[in-house]
Amino acid sequence: MxxxxxxxxxxxxxxxxxxxxxxxxxxxxxxxxxxxxxxxxxxxxxxxxxGGHVELGWSMRPGLGMEATWEVSATTWIEAGQQLTTLASDVRAFLARP
Known part of the structure; x- marks a missing residue:
């Protein structure tokens, strides 16, 4: 590399x-x-x-400073291009600070 x-x-x-x-x-x-x-x-x-798809991995764990006693994970696939652009915009808006 x-x-x-x-x-x-x-x-x-x-x-x-x-x-x-x-x-x-x-x-x-x-x-x-x-x-x-x-x-x-x-x-x-x-x-x-x-490929024309993007794989997204999602994981949930206990909060920072807590012992990691559990974890939940899921994988989703979406089409690259406009669907990915729309998802990124939606997530950015959802996570924006007021």
């Missing part, structure tokens, strides 16, 4: 990790925002032949 680091000093811009065997395969981290208790950023994956 290759790595293209930060641009300039100060706050890092995008981070791009590119496969050295196939430069068309890459992961980009971008748009980092840090709030009181969270860090938010976007992850973009690119590769030739990526």
């Amino acid at each position: 290759g790595y293209e680091g930060h641009e300039g000093q100060g706050r890092p811009s995008d981070v791009l990790v590119r496969c050295s065997r196939d430069p068309a395969v890459a992961i980009r981290l971008s748009g980092r925002r840090i709030d009181d208790d969270e860090t938010v950023f976007s992850v973009e994956a690119t590769a030739d032949g990526l």
